[in-house]
Amino acid sequence: MLTKLMHSTGVLLMPLFFITNLNAQIDSFDLVTFKPPIGWEQQTFQDVRNYYTINQKNKEWCKISIFKSAITTSTLKQNFDLSWQQLVKQNLHVNNEPEMQKPIKEQEWEAISGYAPFNEGELSGVALLVNATRKNTTVNILVMFNSAVYTSLIDDFLSSVQFKQSVSDSTLVIQNNNQWMQIETPVANSKFTFNTTNFDDGWTAIEKEDWVEVSKDNYKVLLHYPKEGTIFPADTDPLVRTAWNILVAPRYSNLTNFRTTYINTFNRPYIGFGNAVSNVTKQQVYLVLFKRSAGWIEVITPTKADFVSTFHFDPESIQWDSNADVLQTLDNMSGRNKFAVAAADLFGTGKWTDRFTSNTYYTNIYTGQSAGMQTYASTQWFNFDGSNHYEWQLIATNSFGGRTGVLQSKSNGVFESVNNWQIRFSDISGKPKVYDVYFTAQKGKRVLWMNDAQYPGSGVFTGFSK
Structure with a gap:
């Protein structure tokens, strides 16, 4: 039985079929037999077989993952939805619901597929999930790629896929090499150099x-x-x-x-x-x-x-x-939420601000009565334009006994990376300054942490956020 899983651009055309008479010349993993892509790297873990290829020159890549079958009591569509949630949405930044293809059936096996683009920076591409279900058994095949150059190879692979009725003695035995947690997932959708x-x-x-x-x-x-x-x-x-x-x-x-x-x-x-x-x-x-x-x-x-x-x-x-x-x-x-900073990460990012406030309460040592309160507050920010230029400003206030003192300082200039963990600014309060720097990640954004490299003081970094 043959079906076509069509990408909406018309670029991707992938047949998939089921037969129960197994071809001894092709490889197998659990209930799936197939013709492996020639020349691709292979990873075999207890619960997944990966094939992948990377063209470093053109930054093109493709990965095919065949997952071990699992017991299920759900319907075909329910199995697909659960698998999409666990294998795709939890690991990739997918904005769209999968574009579904019509389900197909061959004897007791049924299959359904869907695909959607994902946006993971350099790893952005298309995720295609095929879920096959037979009675109380379900199997998943996940294909991820970022270039149409691989469509014919994916076509050949899916055309070779066959599903067995059960695992026989001749099925490849996958050893557990302590790789249970190493199902690789791309990094988050990030605009920053280091993730x-x-x-x-x-x-x-x-x-x-x-x-x-x-x-x-x-x-x-x-x-x-x-x-x-x-x-x-x-x-x-x-x-x-x-x-x-x-x-x-x-x-x-x-x-x-x-x-x-x-x-x-x-x-x-x-x-x-x-x-x-x-x-x-x-x-x-x-x-x-x-x-x-x-x-x-x-x-x-x-x-x-x-x-x-x-x-x-x-x-x-x-x-x-x-x-x-x-x-x-x-x-x-x-403290492991820590990533290096490239100067280009800050180009055109606008204003990064830090705000600080502290109160100090005084007590008369003789009477025990309140002797007043001192409040210190400061706001400091960097504004980064579309290149390596910046503006910097600090405003600090100190209030005690009904008086408030105000300190202001500002400057501008150019900045550059000393290394992945330091940035040099040409002018901070009238002189050049090098800061030790790093990022921490939050959902959809970063916090920039900085501390004077020459005079680190207590070593406590100041956090700037947008």
């Missing part, structure tokens, strides 16, 4: 659509961006459960051994943890949701023992009077 940071201790941070993903070996940490409904005044259990339901639960199933806990200390830490099954990989994982110094941190490890060996505490042992110092390694992960 990956490789830290000296082996951790790697990648900017994603809803979080910064920090990974090392078999472990993954998600630094969630602020999200409505996840921060509010409440006791530990209702706050953690609410945040869990919003940030974690939609990507997992079969949650067991879930608990929440806290330590009664300054800047109280909130912790939730349990075992669950990933909706994408179908693997059992150990999950910890944590919040203290910054936003919510989600940790994903294969087992609890892996978590303990990495972060040096057992969440189940934490109670109200525990020593909060044991949480420091995990709390420090929030």
